[in-house]
Amino acid sequence: MPAPEEASPSPLAVHAGQALYTRSFLRIYDTLVYRVNSPLTWRCPKERLVALYDRHVSGNHLDVGVASGVLLDECRFPVPAPDLTLMDLNPSSLAAADRRLRRYRPRLHRADVLRPWGLPHGSVDSVGMCHLLHCLPGTLADKAVVLEHARLVLKPGGTLFGATIPGSGVDHNRSARLQLGLANRHGIMSNRLDRPEDLDAALAAVFPEHEVVVTGSVALFWARTG
Template structure:
């Protein structure tokens, strides 16, 4: 994984993870990206999460913790950052939660294939380096892990063409310069093209400056 991609993962230290919910899920989502967590993102997560779920780019584990999942739900966490993995596992609070420290650009072991009803990528794509076409490698890596009727879903902050407000532009400038974001050129059209390379059924909804997407029927 490139240095800029590692920067996107490394920003989530134990300290920043403590601030993540308030700053990212609270202030930034509401006022910079205009896509409120409680009203939009959490319900979207809840509608798509399945009985056997793979959470990719786990953050603090907020969505899993708030989802009120049945005890029968099996969850696997995947992230490059061990601090994020530990924070999310602790917050979710279920002993049977599995953890994979893995570079999402690389294929997963065959033991993970055909295993999951759902795979989530919340606020992951905009942290990855490269164009949306290059980020499509993530879908190539993950799609074999879905069951035949499984769904890959997520949310990502769009790039400069989304016409951000002053607050959003400031955050975009800072985060892209530091390598935390890599989304200057990310568009809805680019996201759709990337998804359609790997899935027969693709749905994208834009709320504020965030694209919420779901994809089914993997093209293998």
């Protein structure tokens, strides 16, 4: 399969999706996201996401869109000293996750996920992508280039896994609808048109094996290379 063409979303739209992750916001991120929003608004508790990591994370792992690094901090790696790379466009997120995960001595890689990642092809056994896709501009068809970028860096038999919040096609409660409206107006999320079936189709176009499971308002997914 040929390398994907570079996407060309508005630089302002790309920036908006990650600009919230300042040093001050990251200090309250775990409380706001995983003690409040995940269990109450999105109805997918942190434990469900950590379990997704436990099931699919490898000893040679790349995490994309790292936020505070809490899921990597709490998951069980299959080896005591994993080879870990953290990738994000936001330097504050990279710094926060690096501090939290310093025991693993992770490599840091700053890059825009919508453009070629600048990492060796076939170099990792797993890629984590949690709560990233709903922050990227465009429709899921536009964002699908990210899945192809992930496929390129995975080894044969490697696994991509993660979670995203679709804007439609799932059962949102009142709090979720309010937060989605606010986040989309400010460009923090761009997921009004994202649907689980579109994610399923995008994964199927890139990977020979995949699964999408909806928990609350969240679509959990995994996909494996051939």
